Structures are given as structure tokens and as C-alpha cells.
Amino acid sequence: MIPAAFEYARASSVDEASKLLSKFGEDAKVLAGGHSLIPLMRLRLAQPSALVDINGIKELDHIKEDGHKLRIGALTPHVTIQNSSVVKDKLPLLAEVAGEVGDNQVRNMGTMGGVIAHADAAGDYPTLALILDAEIVTNRRTIPAKDFFKDLFTTALGPDEVVTEVVFPVANGPHKYIKFRRRLFDWAIVGVAAQKMNGGWRIGLTNVGPTPVRANAVEKALHDGAKPEEAAEHASDGLDPAGDLRASPEYKKHLARVLTKRAIQQAQGQ
Amino acid sequence: MAVSQLVGAKIHRREDPRLITGHGHYIDDFTRQGAAHAAFVRSPFAHARIKSIDVTDASKAPGVAGVYTARDFKGQLAGTHPAAPAFVADKKYIPERFPIAEKEACYQGEIVAAVLAETKGQAADAANLIQVVYEELPAVMDLEKAMASGSPKVHEGAADNISWDMTYTGPDVSEAAFKEADVVVKERILQNRLAPVPMEPRGVLAEFETYDKKLTIWMSSQNPHFIRLFVSGAMGLKESQVRVISPDVGGGFGSKISPYPEDYLVPALSRLAERPVKWIETRTESLQNATHGRGQFYDVEVAAKKDGTLLGMRMTQFLDVGAYVGTFSAFQACACLMAGGAYKWKGISARTIGILTNRVPTDPYRGAGRPEATHLVERMVDLVARELKIDPVEIRKKNFIQPQEFPYTQNFGLVVDSGEYARALDVALKLAGYDDLRKRQADLRKQGRYLGIGLSTWIELCGFGPSAATAPATGGIALVESAQVRVTPTGSVIVYTGTHSHGQGHETTFPQIVADQLGVPYESVELRHGDTAEGTAFGYGTYGSRSLAVGGVAISKAVGKVIDKGKKLAAHMLEAAEEDVVYEHGAFHVKGSPDKSKAFGEVAFASYGMNLPEGMEQGLEAVAYFDPPNLVWPFGTHIAVVEVDAETGSAKLEKYIAVDDCGNIINPMIVDGQIHGGIVQGVAQALYEEVVYDDETGQLKTGTLLDYMLPSANEIPPLSLDHTITPSPTNDLGVKGIGEAGTIAASAAVINAVCDALSPLGIKHVDMPASPDRLWKMMKEARQ
Structure with missing residues (x-):
């Protein structure tokens, strides 16, 4: 239950995060809420050479209404999504799902981007992203959800690519x-x-x-x-x-x- | 005695402010100057020969202070793991157990090497660098296969895998009962293996002082004195050279009673390395290595008359001992002695078989044998009721031991001290609204919904225990209890007890008793426990719901001795005859002359002075031992209401009612808390928890709390509690134990409810845990 040694760096911008990921190489991992990554590290099932902590990039914590779309910043914690009046109004399904992730501690720390990038088969957001034709925005490109989830814990993300936003359509029907x-x-x-x-x-x-x-x-x-x-x-x-x-x-x-x-x-x- | 104000009062737990604000002192909060951190290399295989161990890389790793294998401990530790007789005096086979494996590892997690380093991270890193070459051997996992003569052996070269096979009462004992029977019901009842999961895992900090040859151990233990006894013996030290301190203990549930390999290895490492050594168990180590509970199955037959009269029982316990025999493993055989429950039987035939497997050893876990007995008898009684189409309430009432029959000598010669079983059942039925529940059940069945109501009219023996019974069971030391009550010159009171709280609230309840009896303020009474350097010579620990019924009574006796001495001194001070002095409301006064009085504090102060009666020594203190004349016998009725989702198989506990009788109650809030926790552990066994190993390889599959289904508060509905009070005639306080009651009762109530729910499908019995996939599969098969 003690992780192997790793490098640690805190990024203050998405650019910096990407550069740090390039610098540390393929074994580096992005640290957002850490609620999936850190338990894996404690069990030494994951032994990243470095963690690039993106928690300082405040602009990634946002919920924006953009015409018929909802833009959820990668660092937005579940609790914010769960309680957001915009999400409740424009995509209530997402607010409800956010309220069912883990427990209070997980919802306070865990993030939208973390769940999407971690791609656990049992993750809830990926299913929503897939059926709603959401788009995963990174520092490089925009990837349709249907092309994003490749396999168990495997996504279309490149080694120095960072999820910045997930864009959902507005849908407030049944x-x-x-x-x-x-x-x-x-x-x-x-x-x-x-x-x-x-x-x-x-x-x-x-x-x-x-x-x-x-x-x-x-x-x-x-x-x-x-x-x-x-x-x-x-x-x-x-x-x-x-x-x-x-x-x-x-x-x-x-x-x-x-x-x-x-x-x-x-x-x-x- | 003063007018009782505190006993029976809902006083908030004195220990809570410090514990819930993070100011408790658990093992990881302690350190010693210059301490090294230990990490252990554990066998990844359930059964393997150790071919070689290469420590070269680990020895050179950063911060490493030493790497040790079995050979290094050979001169340090002697003897084998203690295995008490408990309820099986003659065991056939107790495998030798050294705390660290040398040639053969027999369960996944058995220690094969140890590392000391400057930080715990460095120790963990270096442990990963130790190269052990194993040759995997067949793992013995299945109890029935393990008993077959051709089975691979848990330990290479052993004759067989049977640790014990003991018949308490042969088939002849129940023969007449079965001859008389109109019906015989038969069932195999499984007891899922459980992990204790205390919130605080184990931990040991040891400091051997090389020059003084003194060893101090800080560890999370339910009975520090026994640890002192075992560890001093193994290390070749006198008991007086060893001090064991067990501070706040974050739960144990039985798993912190017996000594563990680390309890020997960490002190031995301190002596080897000549520096303090600290080891804190990780959660995964805890799930893998802390002794498990249950892990049994039973073959049972019950004979009854058409009218529901119970006649006889034949039962065999098949108990998974694990790879070694746990210190109190054979305690679990008390399931046989308690199999009759609250009922009268003409004859019970009982046999216990302890079978070795390549799993971590089992040992007592909350209830230890008594939950199994309750589950067995309560299930069987329901099966008989079902067979005869009798209401489960009626069959119970018909067969209960009646109030006027106590003290009642049951089938195994144990004397049940008191009880009023039907009263507790009636209170519970009323609280549950039993008749309305049955109506609701009928309505829902018409809609295709499966609601079930389950009863558990449990009884328990606890409060270990009388010397005549327990000295032979431990190998010589009677599980009595001792207490020391010491009054300071200014009249404050320090109480030392040999029991040790691991969550029970002793710091609150014991001072309640003392303050009442002495008539002094509650705040002036301080409880000290958990340190072998303080108090009386030996303490006997906390388990088997014994702390109040044995330890509390010892305290009360010691207080009595203090009052007696105080009377002598007060008589001298008041110039009265001793027999004319009475003690009331915290003061000694002359009978009939309340103005001729000396307050407790005045007498306490005087006892340290110069004007004492002829021959009296200074001071006001006393030691008392209490050897209980019998065990105590709590009882009660629990009712569970469960709905099983007809499509998904998900069993939802809707409602839970518990009416318990533990005799006189010292602190109702603490009793309710114990019942709450106990019920949840029983519900957890019934619906959630199970330690799962791979059937072939013996790999533990439930090594994290993601996989081991420990439920949370979310899964538990509000619990409705009530009590009846039938004071125990066994001790002066009239008290019985309550720490295990909830667990003893709950699994049977829940599973009886699940079986009742599924009865329209013809399902009679359900194994634990009644998980959704299991129930779905059973429903699917039943519908075909």
C-alpha cells in the first residue's frame, strides 16, 4: 500500500502539462482527482515514472453553456456537476449520474476528465458520452466519443495529450x-x-x-x-x-x- | 451503596471527543527515536517450496538497514505458535509454526523475509527486490477433498489434513429422539469465510533496550497481558522484562486476540538490529493475514413431531482451520455445544472436525461459534416449521425453555442461568407489527413481489469465564479477571482493569459503576487499561463479551474492599464501632447519627496520614479477582424484513427489529451502539461479505475493500431496538455481555427472511452471502 517512487510536477497551464508529459516520457500520468490512479499506485498495479498534477489549472474547472452544447471542463469535480443548475436544466441525466459516482469524498475530488481519460469499463460518464455523441476535447484536437474509448483502460489519447473538456449536447427529455x-x-x-x-x-x-x-x-x-x-x-x-x-x-x-x-x-x- | 444515578444512565462516551476529533492514540501515532521501519516479503503462493532467497539487491537498496530470513530468527525465537485446547482438548495434529517460513510456505501471505529500512517507503521498495525462488505445490482448498485419504497435504509430509475430529455426543444420544420422529429435515449449512476488517489494522512498535534487556512493545491488541506472556516466552525473556502497551485500539472483533508472526518478529528485529522497529499493517495485508472467521459448513438433521415438538438433532461441524491452528481456533467448536439454541431437545449428537487448508488460519471472529450455532438452529427450526406448515413464531414458543425451568441444564451439561425467551419474542413481534407484515406479504405476493419476514430467537453463552471451565481450555490460566482500585489522598479514584477496550467504551461504563458505588463524582474516576506495567499482575483481555460480566464485577468487588477499609478507618476517626458505621451518598456515618459523618475524601486523606487504627497500613486501595461461578446467557429476538427483487435477485433489507436482553444495563447508549455494530456485521455476513480464494490456486481474490464487500451505513436501514431485562443471577451486578449479540442473532434473521421471501418459488434454503447473482440463479432454476 506504499506507492513506488515517482517524479512529481505541478503544471499551471495545459501547455506546461503537455510539455511535462513529453519530458517525463510514456510512463508519466496526469494527476487530476487521483481517486482511481492513487489506489492503483498504492497497490503498485500502476507505477508511473512521474505524475503531472493538473489541479492548479483552474480554467479546466468549468461548466459552460454554448448554444446547444454543454462544455464541462476536465477538472470539474462530480459534486459540481451534480449540483449545477445549468446541468440539471440542460442535461439532467448527467447531473443524476454525477450524483451516483462513488461517495461524497470521491465526488468532491474525482473529476469528469479523470473518469473519461481513465476509461474504466465500469465508469459511468463514458457511457453517457458515447450515446450522446459527446466530444472529448484535448490540447490537440477534438475526438468524438465513439472513437475515444479503445479498450479496457485504453483511449485514443497520445502520450502528451491532455483532456481539457468534454462537450455534451443539450438533452432534457425523458x-x-x-x-x-x-x-x-x-x-x-x-x-x-x-x-x-x-x-x-x-x-x-x-x-x-x-x-x-x-x-x-x-x-x-x-x-x-x-x-x-x-x-x-x-x-x-x-x-x-x-x-x-x-x-x-x-x-x-x-x-x-x-x-x-x-x-x-x-x-x-x- | 449510594442511590444509583449513573448506572443505567445514557452518558456520552468519555472517549469519543478525542477519538472523533482525531486525537486518539493508535499505533501509527507512536514512534521512537531512531526507529527503523519493517516490511515483510510474503509468499505469493498458497503452497510452495522455498528453493532459494537472494537478498543481494535488497541489501544494497537505498536506506536499507538489514535483510533477514528465517535463519536469522532461529536463535532469537523459540517454540511454536500456541494453540489452546479451547473446546477440543485432544487435537490430532497441530503443525509446527515458526513466525517466518524457511522451506515451505503454506498460505498466501505467509512471511518469508523481512527488511528494515530508514523509511517505510524504502522498506517496501527493498522488499520488492528480494528474489525468492518458489516451487509451487498443490493448494488444498476444498474441505471435503482435503479429508480424503489421497488428498495433497497442506504441509508436505503430513499424514493427513485433519487437525481434530471430536465427537461430543455420539449418534446414540439422539437415537431415541429420531425413532419417535414424524418428520426429519436435513440441510447442509454453509458459513462463509469472513475478514474482520478493523478500522485500524494491526501494528507493532518494539524497542529492545540492549543494555537493560528490557523490551517495550506498543501494539494494537485486545489482550496485552497474553501477548506479554507469549512473546517473552518465545524470546527467552522474563515476563517482567517485557512491557506491552496497547493504547486506543481501532477495533478488533476477535482478530487482535491471538499473537501473530509479526508480534514476535518485530521485537526480535529490534533485538537483532539494536534499534526500535516499527511495522504498520496495510489494508491488503490485513485482509490477507489477519485471522479470518467462520469458514465452515454443517451437516444437520432435525427430528420433530407433527405438532412441531422438536425432538433431536444430529450435527457435524466441518471447520476450515487454515494452514495452521489459530491460538483459539478450537473455540469455534462451541457452535456444537450451542446448537440447541433456546429450545428443549431430547438428544443432540454433535461432532466437530477441524480441517487444514492452504488459507490463512481462522480464529474467533465476533461471536465465534455462537453465530454459527444460532444460524444453524434458527434455520433448522424454520425448515421444520415450513415442512409442518406451522408459523415460525408458534414453533419457537412451543419449544422454548420456559422461565420457570431456569437454571436449565442443556444437552451438553451447560447451565443456562436465566431467560424469558417468549417475552422478548412478544415485544419484538409487537414492535415489528408482525401480523400486519404477514398481511402485507400476502398482498405483495399477489403482485408477484417477494417479501420475507425472518425471526432469530437467539441465545448466547458469554462472559468467559469460570476457572473450572477456562483454565483447562487455555492450558492453565483461568480466564477470571482482576481489578485494582486506588484512591489518591485527595479522593480521586484510579481504576485498573485487565480487560481492554477496543471500542466498547470501558472508560465510560466502568467509572459509572465505580462512581455510583462510591458515591463520588463520575469525573473523579479514571480508568487505566492496556498497559502491562500498570495495575494487577495479569489481565485477561477483551473477547467473548466478558469485560463487564467478569471485569466489571471484579472492579465492583475491589470497590467493596476499599469501602470496607474506609469503614474501619472512619469508625476509628468517629470513635465508633466498625459495625455501626454505614457508607451512603459518599460519606461514612454512624448508624442513626447522620451528623457523625466523614466524607469519602476526608477518609481518603486520613488514610495517608498518621492517626490510623492499630495495625492498619497507610493508603486506600484494593485488588480483587472475580472468578465467575457460571457463564452468562443473554438472549433476544431479532426480526428482519427483506424484499427480494423478483427480476434482479437483489435482497433489500427493509426493516430490522432487535429486542435484546443482557440483564441489567449500565449505559443504554453504549448497549445500543454495540447492538447496532453487531447487527451490521451479521447482516454483512448474510448479504455481503465473503473472503474468496481461487479454488485451484489459492490466490486471494478479495484483497481490497473494492472486492471484499464490507457494507457501509448506506446499505443498512434504521434499526428498531428495544430491551427486556432479566438480571443475571450469576453476578452481583446482574449483567450479561452484549458485544457479540447483534452478530450472533442477525445472519439467521436475514437469511430466514430471504428464504421466507422466496418460499413461493419452493426455495427452502439459501447460502450466505445471499448476493443478487446467487439469488437470481436460484430463482431462475426454481422457475424452470
Whole structure:
């Protein structure tokens, strides 16, 4: 539970952070809230050669309304998103999900950019980003969410690339996120997001594969007029989730179906 | 005795302001000048031969003061890990255990090397540089397979994997009962392995003073005196040369009773390196190495008459001992002796088998044997009720030991001191609104929803214990308790006790007793504990809900002796006959002449002066030992209400009612706190927690709190508590233990509720933890 030795540098701008990452090389990691990275380091499952601390870059902590978009700064903590009246008004699904991340301590420290860049299969924001066609903005470019999450803990980010913003569309129609877990502060065993926008349903699944999954077959069935309980039967189409201590692959597929049905029904009931 | 004001009062815990503001003193808060930090290299394999250990790189690493392997400790430590007889006097096989492995590692986490360095980071880094070549051996993980004659052995070269196999009562004892039976129900009941997870992991700081040959150990322990006994013996020191200080202890739940390898190695390292050495357990080390609890299964059969009369039981306990026999491992066999619960039986046949596996040893964990017994009997009674279509309340009432039958000698010869089981059950039923709950259950079932109501009418034996029973069980030392009460010249009172709080609030409750009995202000009474250099010669620690029922009574006896001496002195001061002096409201006065009076403080001051009665020595203090004539027997009824989600299998605890009877209550707030914590640990076993090892490789899969499902406050509904009071006839205070009660009761209540919820599907029994995936699978199979 004692991390291996590492270099540490605090960046005061995104440029500086990028330069520091180049300087330290491939093994360097960005430190934002640290609520995923530091536990991994304490277990020595992650042994970065250096940490580039971006907590001093205050301009990355923001929520901006930009026409039909919401721009969430990478350093914005979950608690700010959870309580933001703008987010509650323009993308209530995101505020609700932020309120279900970890516990109070995690929500005070953990950040939007950290969750996106860490790309844990059980992370909640990546699912939302994927189904809402969000964009991940870095110091170099803008990456569509569908091209961002490559594999377990693997993203399209280059070694000296820093996430600066995540841009979500405005969507305040019917929505629901169901995060199924045994303890309130746990990661999702399976999560399901449902959002009605532009006349159609967007359905996403968390922790049923190495990256978030968009339930295209469910969306199509709903589009074709299926009832929620019928459409939800397609939620496990093509899934091959890994089993773990909490759930077997069969159980995760079952949960994907049940929770999809419930998410749609509950969203409709709003 | 003064009019009671403090006993029974809800006084805030005296220790809380310091503990909740971060001003407590835990082991990691202590340091010594020049201390080196220890890190241990542990076997990554459940079972492996150690071929070679190369310490070259580690020795050269920055800040390293020394690297040590088993050989270095050979001249430092002698003997093997102590294994008390407990409830199995004759064990077949107790593997030799040296605190550090030399040739063979037998569980994942067993220590194979140690490093000392200037900082704990350097020690951890250097530990990673030690190259150990292992040859992996087959890991013995399954209890039934381990018993087979052809099984690989937990220890190479051993004859078998059986540590003990003891029949308390043979099949003949229950034969007549089974012959009479209309029905026999049979079940295998699993007890999931649990990790104790105290908030403060273990830690040892040791300083051996080379010139004085004195050893001081600061460590997080439930019984510092026993540690002094064990460690001094192993190190070849006199007990008088060793001082063990156990300051604030952040929880133990039984896991800080027995000595651990580090408890020997850290002091030995201090002697080897001639400097203080500190080691603080990490959370992962704690989950991996702190003794686990439960880890058993039971094969049980119960015979009953058609009308619900219980007749007989046959049960065998299969207990996963782990790789070595824990010091009090065989205590857990008391599950056999308690298997009859609150009921009358014609005959019980009981056998315990302790089986070695390549896992960390098991040892007492909150309740130790009694939660298992309660779970077993409460499950079986429900199964009989179900079979006979009798309400679970009715079958219990029909078979309870009745109030007029106490003291009641149960099937194993233990004498249950007192009880009024149906009263506690009735209070609980009323509090729960039992009839309404059953109506609600019926309504919900019509909607396809599964609501269950589970009862646990638990009993417990605790307050260890009488010398006649406990001296043979420990190997000679009776688990009595001692206390010293010392009055200073200005009348303040210092109380020394040999029990040791690890969260129970002794600093509050014990002064409540003393202040009442002496009639002095509560604030003038100070409790001292946890330091072998203070107080009486030996203390016996805190476990088995014994602190109040044994230690508290010893304190009360010592106070009595102080009052007796005070009377003699007051009589002399008042020029009255001793038998005419009475002590009331903090003053000694002559019977019938309240104006002829000396306050307690005046007498205390005078006791240090010159005008004493002929032959009286100065000072006002006394030592008392209390050897309880019997154990004490708390009881109660817990009711759990659980809804199982018909689609996901998620079991939600909706409501929890607990009516407990621990005799007279010193501080109701502390009793409720104990019940709260206990219930949560029982609920945790029923629904959440399980130590999981890989079945083949023996790798621990639950090595962090992300994987080990310790629930949080979020998962627990408000708990509705009430009490009945049936004073214990066993001691003058009329008290019984309460520290373990919640845990003893809760798992059965919750699982009975889960089984009741799923009864429309024909599901009769559910193993723990009743996790959503397990219940979903069972429901799915039941529906097919």
C-alpha cells in the first residue's frame, strides 16, 4: 500500500502539462482527482515514472453553456456537476449520474476528465458520452466519443495529450440511469442509460464489455415501435461480458435486459 | 451503596471527543527515536517450496538497514505458535509454526523475509527486490477433498489434513429422539469465510533496550497481558522484562486476540538490529493475514413431531482451520455445544472436525461459534416449521425453555442461568407489527413481489469465564479477571482493569459503576487499561463479551474492599464501632447519627496520614479477582424484513427489529451502539461479505475493500431496538455481555427472511452471502 517512487510536477497551464508529459516520457500520468490512479499506485498495479498534477489549472474547472452544447471542463469535480443548475436544466441525466459516482469524498475530488481519460469499463460518464455523441476535447484536437474509448483502460489519447473538456449536447427529455450495485459507493455491476433526444432513444450500457456499449438493437426496436419490455430483450445482443466476483457473464446479460426495460419505463414515466 | 444515578444512565462516551476529533492514540501515532521501519516479503503462493532467497539487491537498496530470513530468527525465537485446547482438548495434529517460513510456505501471505529500512517507503521498495525462488505445490482448498485419504497435504509430509475430529455426543444420544420422529429435515449449512476488517489494522512498535534487556512493545491488541506472556516466552525473556502497551485500539472483533508472526518478529528485529522497529499493517495485508472467521459448513438433521415438538438433532461441524491452528481456533467448536439454541431437545449428537487448508488460519471472529450455532438452529427450526406448515413464531414458543425451568441444564451439561425467551419474542413481534407484515406479504405476493419476514430467537453463552471451565481450555490460566482500585489522598479514584477496550467504551461504563458505588463524582474516576506495567499482575483481555460480566464485577468487588477499609478507618476517626458505621451518598456515618459523618475524601486523606487504627497500613486501595461461578446467557429476538427483487435477485433489507436482553444495563447508549455494530456485521455476513480464494490456486481474490464487500451505513436501514431485562443471577451486578449479540442473532434473521421471501418459488434454503447473482440463479432454476 506504499506507492513506488515517482517524479512529481505541478503544471499551471495545459501547455506546461503537455510539455511535462513529453519530458517525463510514456510512463508519466496526469494527476487530476487521483481517486482511481492513487489506489492503483498504492497497490503498485500502476507505477508511473512521474505524475503531472493538473489541479492548479483552474480554467479546466468549468461548466459552460454554448448554444446547444454543454462544455464541462476536465477538472470539474462530480459534486459540481451534480449540483449545477445549468446541468440539471440542460442535461439532467448527467447531473443524476454525477450524483451516483462513488461517495461524497470521491465526488468532491474525482473529476469528469479523470473518469473519461481513465476509461474504466465500469465508469459511468463514458457511457453517457458515447450515446450522446459527446466530444472529448484535448490540447490537440477534438475526438468524438465513439472513437475515444479503445479498450479496457485504453483511449485514443497520445502520450502528451491532455483532456481539457468534454462537450455534451443539450438533452432534457425523458431520461434515466440505473446503476446496479451492491453498495451505494460501488462501481456499477451493470449500468444502463436511457435518454430520449431528437425524437429517438439513446440507450447505453456500462460494464458489459471493455468499453461502453451503445445498445443499437434496442434503439432500433424502439424506433420500430416495440414496447420497452420487448425492445429491452435486445439489450444483451452481441454482448460478451467478462464475469467477476460480483456477477457471472449470464447474470450481467440478464441485468442488461432487465435494467434496460426499467430505465426506459422509468424515463417514460417522468 | 449510594442511590444509583449513573448506572443505567445514557452518558456520552468519555472517549469519543478525542477519538472523533482525531486525537486518539493508535499505533501509527507512536514512534521512537531512531526507529527503523519493517516490511515483510510474503509468499505469493498458497503452497510452495522455498528453493532459494537472494537478498543481494535488497541489501544494497537505498536506506536499507538489514535483510533477514528465517535463519536469522532461529536463535532469537523459540517454540511454536500456541494453540489452546479451547473446546477440543485432544487435537490430532497441530503443525509446527515458526513466525517466518524457511522451506515451505503454506498460505498466501505467509512471511518469508523481512527488511528494515530508514523509511517505510524504502522498506517496501527493498522488499520488492528480494528474489525468492518458489516451487509451487498443490493448494488444498476444498474441505471435503482435503479429508480424503489421497488428498495433497497442506504441509508436505503430513499424514493427513485433519487437525481434530471430536465427537461430543455420539449418534446414540439422539437415537431415541429420531425413532419417535414424524418428520426429519436435513440441510447442509454453509458459513462463509469472513475478514474482520478493523478500522485500524494491526501494528507493532518494539524497542529492545540492549543494555537493560528490557523490551517495550506498543501494539494494537485486545489482550496485552497474553501477548506479554507469549512473546517473552518465545524470546527467552522474563515476563517482567517485557512491557506491552496497547493504547486506543481501532477495533478488533476477535482478530487482535491471538499473537501473530509479526508480534514476535518485530521485537526480535529490534533485538537483532539494536534499534526500535516499527511495522504498520496495510489494508491488503490485513485482509490477507489477519485471522479470518467462520469458514465452515454443517451437516444437520432435525427430528420433530407433527405438532412441531422438536425432538433431536444430529450435527457435524466441518471447520476450515487454515494452514495452521489459530491460538483459539478450537473455540469455534462451541457452535456444537450451542446448537440447541433456546429450545428443549431430547438428544443432540454433535461432532466437530477441524480441517487444514492452504488459507490463512481462522480464529474467533465476533461471536465465534455462537453465530454459527444460532444460524444453524434458527434455520433448522424454520425448515421444520415450513415442512409442518406451522408459523415460525408458534414453533419457537412451543419449544422454548420456559422461565420457570431456569437454571436449565442443556444437552451438553451447560447451565443456562436465566431467560424469558417468549417475552422478548412478544415485544419484538409487537414492535415489528408482525401480523400486519404477514398481511402485507400476502398482498405483495399477489403482485408477484417477494417479501420475507425472518425471526432469530437467539441465545448466547458469554462472559468467559469460570476457572473450572477456562483454565483447562487455555492450558492453565483461568480466564477470571482482576481489578485494582486506588484512591489518591485527595479522593480521586484510579481504576485498573485487565480487560481492554477496543471500542466498547470501558472508560465510560466502568467509572459509572465505580462512581455510583462510591458515591463520588463520575469525573473523579479514571480508568487505566492496556498497559502491562500498570495495575494487577495479569489481565485477561477483551473477547467473548466478558469485560463487564467478569471485569466489571471484579472492579465492583475491589470497590467493596476499599469501602470496607474506609469503614474501619472512619469508625476509628468517629470513635465508633466498625459495625455501626454505614457508607451512603459518599460519606461514612454512624448508624442513626447522620451528623457523625466523614466524607469519602476526608477518609481518603486520613488514610495517608498518621492517626490510623492499630495495625492498619497507610493508603486506600484494593485488588480483587472475580472468578465467575457460571457463564452468562443473554438472549433476544431479532426480526428482519427483506424484499427480494423478483427480476434482479437483489435482497433489500427493509426493516430490522432487535429486542435484546443482557440483564441489567449500565449505559443504554453504549448497549445500543454495540447492538447496532453487531447487527451490521451479521447482516454483512448474510448479504455481503465473503473472503474468496481461487479454488485451484489459492490466490486471494478479495484483497481490497473494492472486492471484499464490507457494507457501509448506506446499505443498512434504521434499526428498531428495544430491551427486556432479566438480571443475571450469576453476578452481583446482574449483567450479561452484549458485544457479540447483534452478530450472533442477525445472519439467521436475514437469511430466514430471504428464504421466507422466496418460499413461493419452493426455495427452502439459501447460502450466505445471499448476493443478487446467487439469488437470481436460484430463482431462475426454481422457475424452470
